[in-house]
Amino acid sequence: MSVPSRRQPLHHATPPADAEAPLGLRFPDDFVWGAATSAYQIEGATKEDGRGESVWDTFSHTPGRIKGGDTGDVAADHYHRYADDLDLMRDLGLHSYRFSIAWPRVQADGAGAPNQRGLDFYRRLVAGLLDRGIAPMATLFHWDLPQALQDAGGWESRDTALRFAEYADAVFAALGDDVPVWLTINEPKTVVQNGYLEGHHAPGRQDPDAAHLVAHHLQLAHGMAVQALRARGGPGRIGPAFNLHPCYPADGSAAAAAATTLYDGYENRFYLDSVFTGRYPADVLDDLGPDSRLVRGIRDGDLDIISTPVDLLAVQYYTPIYVTADGGTVTRWPTSQADWQQIYPDGLYDILTRVTRDYGPMPISITENGLPTPDPLGADDTVDDAGRVAFLRDHIAAAHRAIADGVPLESFHVWSLMDNFEWAEGYDQRWGLIHVDYPTQRRILKRSAHWYRRVIADNAV
DSSP states (O other), X not given: OXXXXXXXXXXXXXXXTTTTOOOOOBOOTTOEXXXXXOHHHHOOOTTSTTOOOBHHHHHHTSTTSSGGGOOSSSTTOHHHHHHHHHHHHHHHTOSEEEEEOOHHHHSTTSSSSOXXXXXXXXXXXXXXXXXXXXXXXXXXXXXOOBHHHXXXXXXXXXXXXXXXXXXXXXXXXXXXXTOSEEEXXXXXXXXXXXXXXXXXXXXXXXXXXXXXHHXXXXXXXXXXXXXXXXXXXXXXXXXXXXXXXXXXXXXXXXXXXXXXXXXXXXXXXXXXXXXXXXXXXXXXXXHHOTTSHHHHHOOTTHHHHHTOOOSOEEEEOOOOEEEOTTSOEEOOSOBOSSXXXXXXXXXHHHHHHHHHHHHOOOOEEEEEOOOOOOOOOOTTSOOOOHHHHXXXXXXXXXXXXXXXXXXXXXXXEEXXXXXXXXXXXXXXXXXXXXXXXXXXXXXXXXXXXXXXXXXXXXXXX
């Protein structure tokens, strides 16, 4: 999921009393409803069946890095409980399940022959989805880089993109005929910003010059994975998964407008332009300067690889950004339990219509949208997360408005299917439709899960 820079909140949102009031908005008959997770956040079993160590294993075991000293060692124990979790997805009526494949479970050290026990887990998962009438949507990389590759330079090394292409090809060979939609790199921007600028995600660096070279190699890895699937001639569609945050001037000044344009270049256009136009934004390159590691690291043909045609764009939306004249940010809307997240459903409409307007009417899937709420377990064994219901209803309504205005939106996936390891926040924040009682691993459907099941059944909010 997305974790932009941390910002000070103004106030928290209060859910309306009528959170479940229907809006009378019906979706196209072929619209796809789903939910999303990622491997390190739910699987656990970090030392089983040949899985290697990832950067998040290392990072979470480093004292002081994760709230409460939490790790993903067990998480939601999905590796052992996946069949029961698949039954819950079926009972919710999900059409699609977006999950990620753990690179170190497939290649312990990030290279060489694939680990068959790791691939077999994902074969069982995909088969179980298909048996239940749920379409698999597989993400190749959701931040869990094999630690051996990090030790060899990580995403600062061009070689990591080459290793990723080999890993992607091994996964395509094993699962390609059964997975209709592939996503390459999940939120490269978050790896760049949180892993290499702010340092509160793995690998915990604060090195701006390295960060932007990392961004290029992540984009290069994306393009190489697209080419690997094309070379195999498989039936699946493929695209990137970008967390896109609409950027607005904080005031009416020319300086704020100029700062917003550049901020948007780093936040959105760097990733969108390179994939869809074969260029990095000139204003961003000029801002970095000709001696930056990014500019020096771009080789002839790289942008041709990065802009290999894709079949769809996965959009993940969490928050707008308001930019001041000096390039800082301010908060304009109520925030969720995550202090960086401003609740502004119109931002989803704005980013969907902007992408369609600027890059053409490509198929779009919303692959993450959600928020954390306190979610206490009631005495009657229920979780009344009215705030999540209201948030999802209003964002789904914004998506409906975008469709009405010409956006070719195919699907909506809630983040997240279940409570999980929330990166630097550990288990302190709960983002799921399904409550996980971590000591017992018992699953409990929240109010939002029951509501979402009705949305799916009615194909409407």
